[in-house]
Amino acid sequence: MDYLFVICLAILVFFMVSIMSRKANHLSDKIFTFWLFLVALAEVTFFLSSQNLFHDFHWVYEFACASHVLHGTMFYFYVLSLVNPDFSFGKKHLLHLIPFGIYMGYKTTTKSLGLVDCLEEGGCSHSDNIYAVISVYMKFLIILAYVLTGYIMILKVQKNKSFTKGNPYGVKWISSIGNGVLILLSVVFLIKLLGSNGVHFVIDQVMLINIIVSVFVISFVYIYTKYSYIFAHPLSVALVAPAANNSREQVVVDDENPYDEQFQQICEFIEQKEVYKDGDLTLRKLSAMIDVPEHTISQAINRSANRSYSDFINSYRINYFIHLIEQKAHEDKTLLYLAFDCGFNSKSSFNRVFKQFHDITPTEYIKSKS
Template sequence: MSLFIFLCSLYIAPWMLGFAGWYDNQPYRDILFYLPLQHLLFIGPIIFFYTQSLLNPSFKFTKKEALHLIPGLLYLLYITTMGVYDKLILHDYYFYTNGMDKDFDNWYQKTGLVSMIIYFILSIKYYNSYKKLMYQVVSYADSILFKWIKTYLFAFLIMLSLPILFDSISYFFPELNSYKGSWWFFLFFSGVMYYIAIVGYSNPANASIPFKMEFNKNPILLLNDVENNNTEEAVIDIDHEIFEENISPEIQKLKIKIETLIQSEELYKNPELNIAEVAKKLDTNVALISKTINRGFQINFNDCINNYRIEAVKTMFANNEHEKSTLLGIAFDCGFNSKATFNRAFKKNTGKTPKEFIDTL
């Protein structure tokens, strides 16, 4: 996040320093010419890396991630080459004879915008895949979806839309294309940048489920095997498609085992229950448990466990426990970890709010 804010600040810098007279006086003019300040090809990858680092505790910057920085590095090489030729070889302006800063070249501005749009789309896809994965592997998905991430991505979308918006408006108000007229663009840009910074720093994400993600493939859940000191991998079908109307005998048999285990040991009362714990108790693998729940119960793991919790809540309501305890207290006793999740799950299961349901007893 700090690097993103730094790059955004550099993006504004040429305009602010230009107003301070740097383009009209030496050596400041050459500093702005030969020192690239608008690193448009880095902003998109940085946002993408930031999103991954928030959602995936196993995310590491590797050589594969470094490939995303190649376009930005090529632009730096391009600017450096021109600077070396002009200042060290020719000792005069050659590439800058028109007196225009290369950061403002139309091709670079448009390429940078396209790059940021592509990485914005990748970030949205990554978040959506993460969301689907969490519903498949934990019973507390709502609490780790970090919905504010979608908020900052939406703010980033607004930031990307500003150049397009102002280009359209400038068709009717040409003065917006002038150096002074662009004040409005940079004002809105700065406002969105500050908003992203405030939202990002005030909403820390504590993701705890490590995984590997490749686009157009199902994510791989990483399971820590403490006893053997290694990491197991489980491919999770995040789309939980039902491939057959009649489930196989093997799936049906495992489904019964899952039902018996959850009910007999009241696993649903564990607010941090995850699919790995169920697999371990049944001495099988996570991928098979996920497949069985998807095909056997025809819902994801999160909804499956929440349904057991709702049934336990309804039982307590029938026993008039709501007259002795608060609704939230009952929800917590049955495994929910927040009021919002409880109300949403109860409404989804019964079509009524808890109070409406009590009135029907």
């Protein structure tokens, strides 16, 4: 089982480096990376526990265990950053460190008063000491409070029909996060509860929890790879259904929208230069082309088109593909050739995005037009 923790840790490090090496990272990417870092710390504690190295690395183990409280906070912030394109950290968000401070204060106080000594008891997670048990449930309740708050946000997004229709893959991703985290938390709590009531497991309950968490993390990262293409920028809760024929048909009339002028400038440049055909058209690259700040472009598209940057660019690509089909270009060229010509980098991403916009595959679309 030791190899499981090592493999999981290696995967986490790989994904942290991959995400942060992107040219354009949104706040949600940074939050997700820090969350992965906390998960990596948890994997370190699992490994130390499996190797019985608790005594040798006592303080590392205790610090990493205390950081578990922040998983709920990171989950909440990550969901918030995905569903709210205007979200940014401010001083008020430092208040969310209070639960962590209370938890650390409790552990420090009980230890200084000699009420509990994790080192002598072989680790607080294994201890039957009442103060250690309170510590475990305190940690659980703090995490649960943030997870439930984040899950409520996800449920609100799922009820938004315009959001679910315009961003089916985004909804699947955040739903996967919410359901997965909630199930994992429930399983861990159930194991701890059964253990506290004298139920014996085939292996040590702490090791069982560690294994379950590690398997969940590997599955979680795998699911992320399936949906990562849509996370160049956050999703907007106000999204409307994608227009099939013209990207500008999505514009929402808003007399108080200060970004209309910038949005028109962006549209005119994209249409005249056909830059959407560039498969590497990042927000930073477009910003340099039209000399408009990245955040202004992102806000203009979100406010005027009710779409994320990636969805907006992909709408041009899909519309261009439909234009090529109408011109019978598929009769002497492969679909993969046309997909690359439209600006997609792979057949799988092209099929995925096309189905997101039209609910059918490109092949099915062509057959329907035959």
